Amino acid sequence: MLTYTIRRLILAIPTLLFISFIIFLIVKLSPSDPTAGLPLTIPPEVREQIRESLGVNDPVLVQYFKWLKLMVWDEPLHLVEDWTGWQIAPDGPRIISYQTRSPVMDLIVQRMPQTLWVVGTSYIVGILIALPLGIISAYRQYSVFDQVGTFISMVGFSVPTFFTGVLFIVIFAVHLGWFPSVYDTTHEVTDWDSFVVQVKQIIMPVMVLGLYNASQISRYMRASMLDNLNQDYVRTARAKGLGERVVVLVHVLRNSMIPVITVIALNIPAVFGGAIITEQVFKVNGIGQLLIIAIQGGDVPVVQTVSVIFAVLIVLFNLIADVLYGVLDPRIRYD
Amino acid sequence: MPDGATPFVLDVKDLKTVFRTRGGEVHAVNDVSFTLKPGELLGVVGESGSGKSVTMMSLIRLLPMPPAEIRGGRVMFEGQDLAKVPEETMRAIRGARIGMVFQDPMTSLNPVFTVGYQLMEPLRKHMGMDKAAATTRAVELLELVGIPDARRRLGDYPHQFSGGMRQRVMIAIALACDPKVLIADEPTTALDVTIQAQILELIKDLRQKLGMAIVWITHDLGVIAGIADRVMVMYGGQVVEQAPVRELFANPQHPYTRMLLETVPHIKGARAEKLRVIQGQPPILAKAPESCPFMARCPQAFERCARQNPARYDVGNGHDAACFWDFKTGAPRDV
Numbered sequence: 001m002l003t004y005t006i007r008r009l010i011l012a013i014p015t016l017l018f019i020s021f022i023i024f025l026i027v028k029l030s031p032s033d034p035t036a037g038l039p040l041t042i043p044p045e046v047r048e049q050i051r052e053s054l055g056v057n058d059p060v061l062v063q064y065f066k067w068l069k070l071m072v073w074d075e076p077l078h079l080v081e082d083w084t085g086w087q088i089a090p091d092g093p094r095i096i097s098y099q100t101r102s103p104v105m106d107l108i109v110q111r112m113p114q115t116l117w118v119v120g121t122s123y124i125v126g127i128l129i130a131l132p133l134g135i136i137s138a139y140r141q142y143s144v145f146d147q148v149g150t151f152i153s154m155v156g157f158s159v160p161t162f163f164t165g166v167l168f169i170v171i172f173a174v175h176l177g178w179f180p181s182v183y184d185t186t187h188e189v190t191d192w193d194s195f196v197v198q199v200k201q202i203i204m205p206v207m208v209l210g211l212y213n214a215s216q217i218s219r220y221m222r223a224s225m226l227d228n229l230n231q232d233y234v235r236t237a238r239a240k241g242l243g244e245r246v247v248v249l250v251h252v253l254r255n256s257m258i259p260v261i262t263v264i265a266l267n268i269p270a271v272f273g274g275a276i277i278t279e280q281v282f283k284v285n286g287i288g289q290l291l292i293i294a295i296q297g298g299d300v301p302v303v304q305t306v307s308v309i310f311a312v313l314i315v316l317f318n319l320i321a322d323v324l325y326g327v328l329d330p331r332i333r334y335d
Numbered sequence: 336m337p338d339g340a341t342p343f344v345l346d347v348k349d350l351k352t353v354f355r356t357r358g359g360e361v362h363a364v365n366d367v368s369f370t371l372k373p374g375e376l377l378g379v380v381g382e383s384g385s386g387k388s389v390t391m392m393s394l395i396r397l398l399p400m401p402p403a404e405i406r407g408g409r410v411m412f413e414g415q416d417l418a419k420v421p422e423e424t425m426r427a428i429r430g431a432r433i434g435m436v437f438q439d440p441m442t443s444l445n446p447v448f449t450v451g452y453q454l455m456e457p458l459r460k461h462m463g464m465d466k467a468a469a470t471t472r473a474v475e476l477l478e479l480v481g482i483p484d485a486r487r488r489l490g491d492y493p494h495q496f497s498g499g500m501r502q503r504v505m506i507a508i509a510l511a512c513d514p515k516v517l518i519a520d521e522p523t524t525a526l527d528v529t530i531q532a533q534i535l536e537l538i539k540d541l542r543q544k545l546g547m548a549i550v551w552i553t554h555d556l557g558v559i560a561g562i563a564d565r566v567m568v569m570y571g572g573q574v575v576e577q578a579p580v581r582e583l584f585a586n587p588q589h590p591y592t593r594m595l596l597e598t599v600p601h602i603k604g605a606r607a608e609k610l611r612v613i614q615g616q617p618p619i620l621a622k623a624p625e626s627c628p629f630m631a632r633c634p635q636a637f638e639r640c641a642r643q644n645p646a647r648y649d650v651g652n653g654h655d656a657a658c659f660w661d662f663k664t665g666a667p668r669d670v
Contacts, residue, residue: 231442232437232439232442232443233442233443233444233445233446235397235437235443236435236437236443236444236445236453236505236508237445237456238397238429239395239397239429239430239434239435239437239509240429240430240456240457240460240508241426241427241428241429241430241431241457241460241461242426242430242456242460243426251445251448254445254447254448255445255446255447258447328447329446329447330446330447330492330494331446331492331494
């Protein structure tokens, strides 16, 4: 298993290099001008000087390798320095956002907690709803519970979050006035009252995303349980005189969780990516919103950096999912 | 007479099992009666769909209910009627007082738990053993069924065993709590011939050592001839003939049994002889049979067979057959 993991990690390097090159090229070749957002009164020659100073007139490959060095070496060191206080970061240039003129990594570090809080909570809520839902639905297949559950999960899976988000705002914020429609990221929890405010403001985005996640995962859970409930080993477990609880929650569940855990692991990068649209709807200034603003403003360094971080996370969690598969299923051995 | 004084370990009377499906009811077990003496090996033969497995599965209530439903009859075991006891009691009997071995050892064990875990489950549940005691007993059991290096193999997963070895593990699980009755549902069908012979030897051997009664379900008459004390032939969900094994092979009294014996290919004899078959299909009974279920395929059928379903007529030597035709006199039975 260890050799397999190491081999996969080494193989991930060319994959990521290739992805980073593609990301760099796509963003580079898109017809957006980093100076387009500047006032029209700036004369063309000044505009050209700005472009020159940003380095956008160098050959593409030169730009790529300069950027790559910053991306994989300088910026991670800055990140480590920020966290630990060790003086290890090099003095050279950093990847600077065109719009804000501050290092992209700083922007990401500022935005990440909001995303992890809101989207991460919704993911956990989604899983906590989905697992029992899927298990009971499968165990009582075609019962009223299953019919209702399957219908709701189909709706939850089919209706986009920008619709449910707005719907929730209209119902719970505008008409009922229970929850605020905007997520205030400056709010700090210091005592019980502010905690209640925090819970109230996080409920709607968490429910919107949680419903979507729960729909998706519960469908996998149900299908996987159904696959296993009719297996011969379930009859053996019953023939041993084990109670239904043990048969279902130990024998069947352990087998059914194998594909579901893989799906859960594969979807984790999306948590870091933030639910781009939901963050917009509830005005959560997380990573997703950062990416949208950067795309609209032609802020190439931000788009590139965020995309590369997503790529790293996706490759990493693919690897984790594969390794987990081997850990959970004794029949799978990679060595 | 006190309960303990009955000469039978298992006394089944008029057992009736029905499946309720969307296409209507299927009468799978129709008034099946049989007895099992302590230490006896009863062979149950019949083609696929004759109701042999369903009969045994319904008497230990291992069929999914619904769709299955026990409509009537009684199953006396250790002074209790298994058709009526609460599920709780039934669970305490299954795997403890009545053990089961199934057809396909490749799928009958749970792939994600070790063999040791699966073997110790009934020990811990029914006999209240702690881990150490259960481990000791599990090693004993694996040695009993002829698995070498037993202690080390407790930590292995089912996929690390061959088919024959897995069936030995299944037998060990079934025998874990020293059951009075072992129900073996085609335990050698999925194995190749040499392994089949080994398993048969093992069962014969274990029966002598442990003295449990065995119900052996099969469609292989050769196996039955070598191992059984008494044979019960099933057709259309009912018992059509029952006799001590020698008597049945020497003197079959039901046309179905006679034809079944003729289908066994012989090594000696004319080379050009084709394999004999019984033409037609076994019936799927949408209601309890009012005529002889074998009538459509029977060369002996006459007018009465269409009017009445024959009862089991005693023909002497502990032998009975459910047929209106008397092969001894070559004329219809005078009843």
